[in-house]
Amino acid sequence: MRKNKFASLLMIISMIVMMINLPMNASASSPAWQSKGNMNENRQLLASAPLDDNRIIITGGNDGMNHLASNTIYNLTTNTWSSAANMNTARFSHAAVRLSDGKILVIGGNNFDVGVLNSTETYNPETNTWAQSAALSVHRASHAAVTLPSGKVIVTGGGNDDGDLKSTEIYDPTTNSWTSGPDMGATRKEHSAVLLDDGRVMVIGGMVNRTMSNSTEIYDPTLNSWSKGPSLPTLRYVMAAATAADGRVYVTGGFDPNYIPLISVVVYDSETNSWTRDGSSINNGRLGHTSSAFLNGKAILIAGGAGNSGPMNRTEVLEPSLRTHRPQASILGSEVPKGTKLTLSSKTQGAVIYYTTDGSVPTRSSAVYSEPIQIDQTMTVKAMAIKEGWVDSRVLSESYTVTAPPISIDTQPTDQTVTAWETAMFTVVATGDAPLSYQWKKNGNDLIDSGNISGATTATLTIRNVQAGDAGSYTVVVTNGAVNTTSNIATLTVNPVTHLFGDGNGDGLITPADALIVYRELAGKSQLTPMQQTALDVNLDGIVDDKDAQLIIKKYIGYIVSLPVNQ
Ligand SMILES: [Ca+2]
Ligand SMILES: [Ca+2]
CATH class of the missing domain: 1.10.1330.10 (Dockerin domain)
Structure with a gap:
């Protein structure tokens, strides 16, 4: 039973291969996907993860007839393949992630003999050995997994004999245990999942509520919740995705609603939170393939999948032009108090930030950011980040309007109790941009110098020959024309003459x-x-x-x- 449901995807892929026989020549464009050395086996519905800056391990899959327990390691520097020990369990439509200690965790998947799996196993590249790890609580195939910045792993959706899943599970490598994560907004399988450059996770496309979808959802580990993300420009299904070092997400291949294997590439840009059709195309239209970025994010490998001739062993590598992350300001443009300190940063490690405060576009001749910028006057800060070998960042532009610093009251007027015919005095000590002016009020009404009142517009209010009618609530408003502040209420109590x-x-x-x-x-x-x-x-x-x-x-x-x- 299990076998039959998940064999259906394979049948679809086989049908496409028979139905479609279109030439899939890539148009020349830059940056280009380059065909690399072939794997020894045809593999589709395989999974991969980076071992280091130069090597990616390809795990399992099937060749159209047989499920595979075998694995192979691609070396970018030498463009060669080497063998790796077999997994304990043959699996396809599974997920593979690199753990923070460099080991590789493969999760669930499908097996022609057993059906949908809940088993996981971990590869130790130092010893070239596999070890059983804790089982998922739910059997899952056609799911997707990502290692979070915390080192934990989130597994999203997929399906099993009971149906499609919107549930997630989170693996803690330190305890080798799984716990439930928050549900996605809908069931999702045959999708991709990537880590974004802000530490969040995006799940992309696939079958959502059992319908082909271009929707995305984003998981925020700090909130432990999902929210809607921007939709792909077009529908595609059984594609693959990977995140480059500059945070851009490259989605390759898949098939479209007409079951055409796609060569097109779409790119998610975290700085604009939007997708665009990339100028590049992959050389071989394919679906059910795998995609991983090498550990340094400077190159992306796609491998295997099914094309016009069925399951393939072909691989391609993109070395994308990396764009420096646009600087980020610690405070968005707004009204800020004079003296506010502004911090600039770029997510691109080692980037140099150049900035201006006069509204001009920054260049390499502009000031180099080295310490927080003090905002003492209204200004527009523009900044760009530069890293050798990377494309210059976009320009950050934030405008700040300086507000006068608040007037602080250092000594509040205090309550006074006097006997009739005595003198009462209220005094305030305030600090602020000079010149400061004062207006004393009684019960909220402005006082003027008249009768027994003097100093109504100075720091000290004097009331001579106090009478019972002078009792009340006294405040003073201190202003310098830009800002003002009101003192606490001081109460005047008048006792009868004694x-x-x-x-x-x-x-x-x-x-x-x-x-x-x-x-x-x-x-x-x-x-x-x-x-x-x-x-x-x-x-x-x-x-x-x-x-x-x-x-x-x-x-x-x-x-x-x-x-x-x-x-
Ligand atoms: Ca007298
Ligand atoms: Ca006397």
Whole structure:
């Protein structure tokens, strides 16, 4: 039963081979896919992974008749093939990934004798041996897998006798164990999966909800969730994909809705999050092939698959022109506080960043970025990244508008409790771009210098001869024309007067002895206490002098009825 369902894809491929006999000559274009040395066997539905910068291991597949346990290693430098030990289990429509320790993990797949597999095994290139690894929780074939930046491996979708899968599983090499990952948005098999240059994973095309699809989904390991990605320009199925060192994803071959094996190549550009038809074409239209980038990402190998003549042993290599990653700014163009530090970086290791801050296009004569750029005025930052042997990056352009720094209040006005007829003072200490101006408010209303109010537009507000009606909430707004800030609320509490006006010695009586205190003070023989200052200023003019002494005498002799006398 298992065998039959998954043999159907092979039958389709065989039918295509019989139906289609079109010439598949590649048009000359640059950069070019170059035909390389043939594998010893025809292989389709095979899988591959890089061993290092020069070698890729090709695993399993089938030759149209027999499933394969054999593997072969391609060396780019010598353009030769060498043998590798057989897997424990022959498998095709499986997945292969390079683990961070350099070993190769092959996952699931199909086997003509057993059916869809859940077994996995790991190849140690140092010893040229295979070892059984932990089994998947779900049997999977026609799935796709990617090693995450964390070193874990995510396996996506595929199918088995129970149907197509939208589930994912995540392998931890350190514990040799699988756990469930988040479901994709739909079932997906016969697709490709690649690591993007930002650490996310893209699954591409294939059969989605049992229909040929050009859709993509993107897995973010930091969020552990899937979201929609940009769709391929055209439908293609059973293609292969690999990511080059500059982050561009090359999707090759597959067949289209008319079952034509494709020679066309489409490229995903992470900087624009979009797909474009590449100028290059592969030499042999093929589907059910494999594609891997060498470890340094400077070249991509495609191998095997089925073409017009059935399963093939042909291989091709692309050495893409690599484009330096456009610099990224730590802050996108926006309003920023004066003095903001801007960091530029390029994902391309070893790239040199040139930048300008006057809006001109940067060149190799522009300033070399070496430390954060301080934004002290409104400016447009343009930057490009350059690496020898790589195409210059696109130009980053970000515009910043400097906002005045905020005014900080270092000392807030504090609550005051005074007795009626005393003086209340509120003071603020603020720091900001000069000149600073002040506006005191009572209960939210602007105060002006008038009556007993002075300093309403200075740092210190003075309220003399405080009366009950002066109680309330006081704030001050500090401004420099560009920005303003409002102080905390300070509350003025006014207690009723507790002294008897004219009673300087506090004996509860108004007598000539009280007037004498005034004269002693005027003669410089004593100093008045604040209490005396308030009690003896019986005419409320802010000073204690002879006029007050005379009023005290007048009160004593009954010439006036009560004190104070508001002159
Ligand atoms: Ca007295
Ligand atoms: Ca007075």
